[in-house]
Amino acid sequence: GESVGLHLPTLSVQEGDNSIINCAYSNSASDYFIWYKQESGKGPQFIIDIRSNMDKRQGQRVTVLLNKTVKHLSLQIAATQPGDSAVYFCAENTTSGTYKYIFGTGTRLKVLA
């Protein structure tokens, strides 16, 4: 079946450093991607999205990069803060024109003081 992302890894970063979270997707036809942050006991929270006609999109302290050639998505967080500690998921719309959003396996980000 379709799959997005890798087995759940953990990324540990020092407070103030930049974080890069990666996601590999398998469906070359996917045309929309979203990054979510999920804290313990809460639902996923929208961070940033990108459409397949773009390579890069920036938000507040976050940047998403899309490399369609190798089907790779990354989320960069600048000046990582303790409040950034959470699990991060990428999600893709696997079937253009539908509501079928599939999540990757996620990455746990730990921010070290």
Add this chain to the structure above:
Amino acid sequence: DTEVTQTPKHLVMGMTNKKSLKCEQHMGHRAMYWYKQKAKKPPELMFVYSYEKLSINESVPSRFSPECPNSSLLNLHLHALQPEDSALYLCASSQAGANEKLFFGSGTQLSVL
């Protein structure tokens, strides 16, 4: 109002019980979703309603029965569940049309005994 509200937050039920999960949004979204999330795993798509009509059913067992009584409400009726159905059930909503970000509720943590 940018919230998706789910009730109850926690639910414990026996395998012979019938219960319902409820979800409500007042953002004018016309697409609503149910996802199931096991611990340390990504959310898995179950159902999608678009304009109050079932749009996607990801081959979910019939012991889960969704209902969308109006554009603001989404229910998930549960009957004869199994212990392996214990999980966090997440509701989400989005604007109608493809490539729109999903807004999630905090979920219902379900335990089946």
